[in-house]
Amino acid sequence: MVVKSVDGRELRSFRFKDEDEGQEVRAVERRILLETLASELPPDAVQFSSKLAKIERSETGKTLLELVDGTQLSAKIVIGCDGIRSPVAKWMGFSEPKYVGHCAFRGLGFYPNGQPHQPKVNYIYGRGLRAGYVPVSPTKVYWFVCFNSPSPGPKISDPFVLKKQAVELVRNWPSELLSIIELTPDDTIIRTPLVDRWLWPAVSPPASAGGVVLVGDAWHPMTPNLGQGACCALEDSVVLARKLVGAMKSGTTSVEDALRSYGSERWPRIFPLTIRANFVGSLLQWENPIVCSVRNNFIIPKLVRLGPILEHTNFDCEPLQ
Ligand SMILES: Cc1cc2nc3c(=O)[nH]c(=O)nc-3n(C[C@H](O)[C@H](O)[C@H](O)COP(=O)(O)OP(=O)(O)OC[C@H]3O[C@@H](n4cnc5c(N)ncnc54)[C@H](O)[C@@H]3O)c2cc1C
Structure with missing residues (x-):
């Protein structure tokens, strides 16, 4: 360096x-990272250009998603990894970054x-x-x-x-x-x-609620001054995947518990980093x-x-x- x-x-x-x-x-390069991750999945697993227009809870406890092209989906679990302007985070009660x-x-x-x-x-x-x-x-x-x-x-x-x-x-x-x-x-x-967005305890909503969970910038937008935003999104994904697989295999841990456990494990990592990145940015932008x-x-x-x-x-x- x-x-x-x-x-x-x-x-x-x-x-x-x-x-x-x-x-x-x-x-x-972002494109290379995305292509590399996608190449590990079955060919039809990712459906691109699926912009979320509306999200709501159904009477049966599932989450209803409506895409801008009119497609409607009913989901048991929704992982909101839709970036800093996340409509999912907004719907869950998070403030604007x-x-x-x-x-x-x-x-x-x-x-x-x-x-x-x-x-x-x-x-x-x-x-x-x-x-x-x-x-x-x-x-x-x-x-x-x-x-x-x-x-x-x-x-x-x-x-x-x-x-x-x-x-x-x-x-x-x-x-x-x-x-x-x-x-x-x-x-x-x-x-x-x-x-x-600083995720103050007791003030900020939890990372998950009713089968909907946030990952990456959607949950914890941070300034790029430590170069950690995408790294943390990847870490989130690894931890969340492990928790979900654990819940599905064990039969004793519920999906809700797994999502809660993901939020508790990740918060001590991402909250201080968000604040530190902000302070580092302020110091580096001195005039x-x-x-x-x-x-x-x-x-x-x-x-x-x-x-x-x-x-x-x-x-x-x-x-x-
Ligand atoms: C200047 C700058 C430099 C950075 N440098 C670094 C760095 O060096 N290292 C690092 O680790 N991080 C860095 N970051 C941060 C990094 O870019 C983000 O943290 C990372 O992209 C977050 O990934 P994500 O998947 O959570 O969100 P995103 O990468 O933003 O992906 C969100 C996805 O959701 C989609 N989406 C949005 N709205 C909808 C909708 N309504 N419906 C469906 N899909 C939707 C978007 O199209 C997009 O594909 C930098 C950021 C900036 C601004």
């Missing part, structure tokens, strides 16, 4: 394995003849503005630019405008970042207002020039140690049997 200032000066570089033998970073004051542009730079970058995570820290990039394949480099904004702003989907705005933010920053952004195909560039100078010239080069910062990534949810 390499941390630079906006003039390209290297502030610090780490090798993950030097800090902790168990550490590594794997950058995975809260905007945290910064937005991120993201994209995948494409190099048809092979990308030239070393397999390193690169961060560049400015004032109220930071960026990063990391190769995800021999031809693709993921990048982001995170910036302060008092409001989430209007939804913009024109990729030309998005790219122009992202470039404008980092115009005089290291040229390798700018060229990755320039080489980003239109369909991979997006702008996301960053949000989270004050003196504070940023102390951060870049003293805290990062002299004080920061990677091991303790990445300690949360050592979590082991154990493999599925």
Whole structure:
């Protein structure tokens, strides 16, 4: 990992394995992850483009789902893994995720003849503005630019405008970042207002109720400052699958108990991470020039140690049997 200032000066570089033998970073393209997971299932197990329009409880205790194409489904168990704007979470009484004051542009730079970058995570820290990039394949480099904004702003989907705005933010920053952004195909560039939801005990609804359970961002939207949102969604899935299989095999544990047990096991992991990610984001988005100078010239080069910062990534949810 390499941390630079906006003039390209290297502030610090780490090798993950030097800090902790168990550490590594794997950058995975979302499409590849989804295809890999789906390929493990029977061909017709996943039905795509099934947008949920309505959800309600039936008199028999089942959950009725209505899709936008009019399809109606009656389910014994519903696993709501429908992301930060989850209609399932809303129906269960969860509050809307809260905007945290910064937005991120993201994209995948494409190099048809092979990308030239070393397999390193690169961060560049400015004032109220930071960026990063990391190769995800021999031809693709993921990048982001995170910036302060008092409001989430209007939804913009024109990729030309998005790219122009992202470039404008980092115009005089290291040229390798700018060229990755320039080489980003239109369909991979997006702008996301960053949000989270703190699951305060006794205030927030439980993760499950009446055979409906939440997984991933639908339950615990967190800011991406620790790079743990998708990791936690995968951990949730492993734990939930284990609990459900246990209930089905044992015959003594009910599905409701299994879902409750999933919520209790996962909460101590995801609640502190959500808060920590929020605090880390606030520190990294500092704008004050003196504070940023102390951060870049003293805290990062002299004080920061990677091991303790990445300690949360050592979590082991154990493999599925
Ligand atoms: C800038 C940024 C950088 C990030 N970096 C990292 C990182 O480095 N590492 C990491 O682990 N995480 C990272 N994350 C977080 C990560 O993207 C999310 O935590 C992760 O995608 C959550 O997975 P999910 O399956 O819960 O939700 P999603 O990936 O959002 O998937 C939800 C799915 O539900 C579908 N859906 C939505 N509404 C409906 C509906 N009404 N009916 C049916 N389906 C619906 C959507 O189409 C989508 O397929 C980052 C996030 C951001 C914004």
